[in-house]
Each structure stands twice: as structure tokens, then as C-alpha cells.
Amino acid sequence: MEEIRHPKNDLKNLYPGFDEKADGGRILGLIDIEHVLSRPETCAYLRTLFAWCMKVLQSYPYFDTLALQGKYHLHDGRLNEIIATQLSG
Numbered sequence: 711m712e713e714i715r716h717p718k719n720d721l722k723n724l725y726p727g728f729d730e731k732a733d734g735g736r737i738l739g740l741i742d743i744e745h746v747l748s749r750p751e752t753c754a755y756l757r758t759l760f761a762w763c764m765k766v767l768q769s770y771p772y773f774d775t776l777a778l779q780g781k782y783h784l785h786d787g788r789l790n791e792i793i794a795t796q797l798s799g
Contacts (some may be wrong), residue, residue: 717755743782750787757782758790761797 721728747757761784767773779785789797 747782747787750783752788754788754790755793757784757787758793758797760784761789761794765797 718730721730721733725733743756743760747753747760760778760782764775764779764784768775
């Protein structure tokens, strides 16, 4: 189990003005997502977020989701157990 229980709430507690949409996009622009998600045993929350995005993007036939699924270990990496159950529905 990861140490961070709810990363979004932790950020909101650390930075009261944190806006998950505006600030989240800026954060993603500053980090190397491929490197962060390269270890399948870590970052379950972030990987689950990417899995949600891939699920939506699969409905766009021109978007190559298979390459990204392998790169981010979406099929063999850790996901948040509670949220991941909603991905199959």
C-alpha cells in the first residue's frame, strides 16, 4: 500500500489554494510521467488516473492507446484498488 492515502487532499491541505484542474495540469507539465510510472509497483493513484484517461481515449480510433498503456504499465502496474474497480464498468 502506498504511503499517500489521498494525494489530492494532501495537496489541498498543504496548499489551500490548490485547484486540481489548473494546478494539476501545471504539475503534469513539470514532471516526467514516463519515468514516474516506469516502476509498476509505485504510484497507484497516478497510474489509475492515467488508466481512466486511456479508457476515455479508446473511443477515439486515431489515438494510439496501446503504446501508452505499455509505457505507463496500465495493465501490469499497481492501481488504486478502490477506484480501479470502477474502470471495468
